[in-house]
Amino acid sequence: MAYTEDDLKEELKNKEYKYGFTSEIESDKIPVGLSEGVVRLISEKKNEPEWLLEYRLNAFRIWQKMVEPQWAHVRYPKIDFQALSYYSAPKMKGDVKWEDIDPEMKATMDKLGISMDEQKALSGVAVDFVFDSVSVKTSFQEKLKELGIIFCSFSEAVHNHPDLVKKYMGTIVPTSDNFYAALNSAVFSDGSFCYIPKGVRCPMELSTYFRINEANTGQFERTLVVADEDSYVSYLEGCTAPSRDENQLHAAIVELIALDGAEIKYSTVQNWFPGDKEGKGGVYNFVTKRGICHKNAKISWTQVETGSAVTWKYPSCILKGDNSVGEFYSVAVTNHYQQADTGTKMIHLGKNTKSTIISKGISAGHSNNSYRGLVQIHKNASNARNFTQCDSLLMGDQCGAHTFPYIEAKNSSAKIEHEATTSKIGEDQIFYCNQRGINTEKAINLIVNGYAKEVLNKLPMEFAVEAQKLLEISLEGSVG
Amino acid sequence: MTTAELTKKDTFLATFSALQFNEDSYFKGLRNDAKNELNELDFPTSKTEYWKYTRLGKIVNNTYTLGQPEKIDVSNFLIPNLDAQVLVIVNGHVVADFTSVDGVTVTSLSAAKKQNIGGLKKYFNTLSQNKKEIFLAFNNAFHTDGIYIEVAKNKIVEKPFHIINITTGNNTISQSRNLVVANVGSQVKIIESFVNVGGEKNFNNHVSEFVVAENAVLEYNKIQDKKETNFSIATEQIYQEANSNFTINTATFNGALVRNNLTIEVDASNCETNLNGLYLGKNKDHIDNHTVVDHKKPHCNSNEVYKGILDDESTGVFNGKVFVRQDAQITNAFQQNNNILLTDNAAAYSKPELEIYADDVKCSHGSTTGQIDEEAIFYLQSRGISKKGALKLMINAFAKDALEKVSIEALHTYVDNKIEQELS
Numbered sequence: 001m002a003y004t005e006d007d008l009k010e011e012l013k014n015k016e017y018k019y020g021f022t023s024e025i026e027s028d029k030i031p032v033g034l035s036e037g038v039v040r041l042i043s044e045k046k047n048e049p050e051w052l053l054e055y056r057l058n059a060f061r062i063w064q065k066m067v068e069p070q071w072a073h074v075r076y077p078k079i080d081f082q083a084l085s086y087y088s089a090p091k092m093k094g095d096v097k098w099e100d101i102d103p104e105m106k107a108t109m110d111k112l113g114i115s116m117d118e119q120k121a122l123s124g125v126a127v128d129f130v131f132d133s134v135s136v137k138t139s140f141q142e143k144l145k146e147l148g149i150i151f152c153s154f155s156e157a158v159h160n161h162p163d164l165v166k167k168y169m170g171t172i173v174p175t176s177d178n179f180y181a182a183l184n185s186a187v188f189s190d191g192s193f194c195y196i197p198k199g200v201r202c203p204m205e206l207s208t209y210f211r212i213n214e215a216n217t218g219q220f221e222r223t224l225v226v227a228d229e230d231s232y233v234s235y236l237e238g239c240t241a242p243s244r245d246e247n248q249l250h251a252a253i254v255e256l257i258a259l260d261g262a263e264i265k266y267s268t269v270q271n272w273f274p275g276d277k278e279g280k281g282g283v284y285n286f287v288t289k290r291g292i293c294h295k296n297a298k299i300s301w302t303q304v305e306t307g308s309a310v311t312w313k314y315p316s317c318i319l320k321g322d323n324s325v326g327e328f329y330s331v332a333v334t335n336h337y338q339q340a341d342t343g344t345k346m347i348h349l350g351k352n353t354k355s356t357i358i359s360k361g362i363s364a365g366h367s368n369n370s371y372r373g374l375v376q377i378h379k380n381a382s383n384a385r386n387f388t389q390c391d392s393l394l395m396g397d398q399c400g401a402h403t404f405p406y407i408e409a410k411n412s413s414a415k416i417e418h419e420a421t422t423s424k425i426g427e428d429q430i431f432y433c434n435q436r437g438i439n440t441e442k443a444i445n446l447i448v449n450g451y452a453k454e455v456l457n458k459l460p461m462e463f464a465v466e467a468q469k470l471l472e473i474s475l476e477g478s479v480g
Numbered sequence: 481m482t483t484a485e486l487t488k489k490d491t492f493l494a495t496f497s498a499l500q501f502n503e504d505s506y507f508k509g510l511r512n513d514a515k516n517e518l519n520e521l522d523f524p525t526s527k528t529e530y531w532k533y534t535r536l537g538k539i540v541n542n543t544y545t546l547g548q549p550e551k552i553d554v555s556n557f558l559i560p561n562l563d564a565q566v567l568v569i570v571n572g573h574v575v576a577d578f579t580s581v582d583g584v585t586v587t588s589l590s591a592a593k594k595q596n597i598g599g600l601k602k603y604f605n606t607l608s609q610n611k612k613e614i615f616l617a618f619n620n621a622f623h624t625d626g627i628y629i630e631v632a633k634n635k636i637v638e639k640p641f642h643i644i645n646i647t648t649g650n651n652t653i654s655q656s657r658n659l660v661v662a663n664v665g666s667q668v669k670i671i672e673s674f675v676n677v678g679g680e681k682n683f684n685n686h687v688s689e690f691v692v693a694e695n696a697v698l699e700y701n702k703i704q705d706k707k708e709t710n711f712s713i714a715t716e717q718i719y720q721e722a723n724s725n726f727t728i729n730t731a732t733f734n735g736a737l738v739r740n741n742l743t744i745e746v747d748a749s750n751c752e753t754n755l756n757g758l759y760l761g762k763n764k765d766h767i768d769n770h771t772v773v774d775h776k777k778p779h780c781n782s783n784e785v786y787k788g789i790l791d792d793e794s795t796g797v798f799n800g801k802v803f804v805r806q807d808a809q810i811t812n813a814f815q816q817n818n819n820i821l822l823t824d825n826a827a828a829y830s831k832p833e834l835e836i837y838a839d840d841v842k843c844s845h846g847s848t849t850g851q852i853d854e855e856a857i858f859y860l861q862s863r864g865i866s867k868k869g870a871l872k873l874m875i876n877a878f879a880k881d882a883l884e885k886v887s888i889e890a891l892h893t894y895v896d897n898k899i900e901q902e903l904s
Contacts, residue, residue: 377849392834396839398806399837401834404833410827418830
């Protein structure tokens, strides 16, 4: 019997999420609820300086006045912000050595395929592992220090490099930016901080791995990457969570600052628990990611989105400096009852700024997958150039694929192109492959992978392999 | 909702309250429904997504008096060499007499309501209920008059209708209303010119409904040419039945603030829908085209091309939406918007949207904003055409392309000449 698209659909239906295990780690979790007291408590637990507490309280007051945004093309029950716990940390001793880490935690890392052991590290990726609300361990810190690179957890940075944190934190995503950004600014627990000094090319990939373990918690982390003049860094981010019946909330902020001539490559492989086949459970992923490019700088966002029950995320570039470049490459896969509303914003302020957007959406099951993007050319942005391509692939007649581009031009020398297509895998394409002796199963494989390749090619090697695997989970059933 | 805005709505309501309608209870009931709807609606603000790029201050902050019927010489507005039946609306009132044509009912909407003819009750107001749009609700509640055209089954109307919709006077407000029913197998072409005779800041809030029955073919050509300081909001609601063909060509040459809301509901199989638009912005013109094509049934095609040339400090807005519902398999939908900005003070906002729930479809859209290709200019220059001449040639070609589908020859020539005139 030949393998048909229906068989693939059947397999898709039955595919399990393989990162769905929970770890039995004793944790220090504060009671549910959100109030000024909770904000103070988090700050106290982290032993924070006064200015940061003020920053949090200010954000909390702003948040209280805001209302949840409703405009995204996603539907989910109203979140009860008082029913969540805003801080959960695995119990650990003060100064953590690798040997002292809870074996269960090590086992968790192993299961997730994260290598913290610097000797055994295969590829030279420095990892910051964030478990629930805190950063557990950062590898290769010493080696990076020799080059003047700072790579540590956000809490460490607050204590050891307060000037840098104070100077840049909240400059790209201000506390009042949006509902979830304000919430994050009030209750963020940890995250990663990275500073690359002038002219330094970071020799290894820096990476953060986020894991939500506890039930009924929200994870709110911040990532701040500062690339000083003419430096280069490639940054990776990965996320998973256990399968639980309740929904978990993840609301992060990522700020990237590329000073003159710097280049930041930021890649995300997002694989939060997407909920089960009936759409029960899963992570709500409401993330604000934004970067600023100064003169001749470049920021490149690459994302592979396969997880989360609901995704709401628009990694953006503010192209402030002349000749700066912004890029966005995305593959978003939704299955079962997942909903994704994702895209990017390219804001052209400087002259000769360029941006490229490639977005590929794949929807299956009962899912809905939307691209929402903004390209804005300001009045003084002469010779700005944008190219956008967003394609959607529908697998099944119960899913939806949508495109909502916003294109705003205020300069007569701007050149903007946008194109989008929506289709299903062409029978003629499959027939063409069949003709050449490729069976239908392989043909679908070939077409889907070829379709997503443009984006996958942009990922750093280590992640590309993982991303390919993720795509297989979501699309190819048990193949491979 | 602030008190200030409430007052603005109240001012509008007060202006209309002087109107008396001598109609039967059915039509009065429809007006009352709309009035009730108005209680819950308010003018859009900068936060209203549907009006994101269009500020209504110019329209809303003004105080109006009701436009009155007038006898006006329309010879200036006739299209040369066009053999058409001319129908005239002035400030929302129908003024000219009609000659009836075999197989076609042509009358004023108010007369049609009195005589209760044909498809009127069946279709009137059915497409425009409960859309939660304040301007539509205002028209539903307080429209004065307009044209009613019903084409009998299988009647092919050779001679097009030319509706000349005129506004006059300073700070006048008028609400005209048309209904066109093309019955099974019929064919008809309509031209409507929106113009003004003198006057500043007059505002026309127009609504047209079109029903295109099985196998019918309907072409609607809309020419918007109001001089600088006048405002128009036009809402068109179209309903297509099986195997029908509907084409709308919208040419906006002038208008201080123009907003077109076009909704096409394709509720049966094998339909074809064409939407073409051209907008030429000058001075401080603001031209906003919102279109919705809603594919509900399988095997339909839709084609949409909107082009804009924006000069001086003008603004062009395009928001196109294509829905493909779950049942609408094998749909081909195409959507395109191209803009050329001639100055750095002009702005183009483009939002081509696709919302797709069926998997066996081909849908694509494209949007560009840019300038005339320099290589093309160079090519023409190398053949001895001056740079200015080359630019003019290219811009004209760009603009004319949008209205290629106009099938009435005299109108085609008229529009082409008009484009050259406006762009020179």
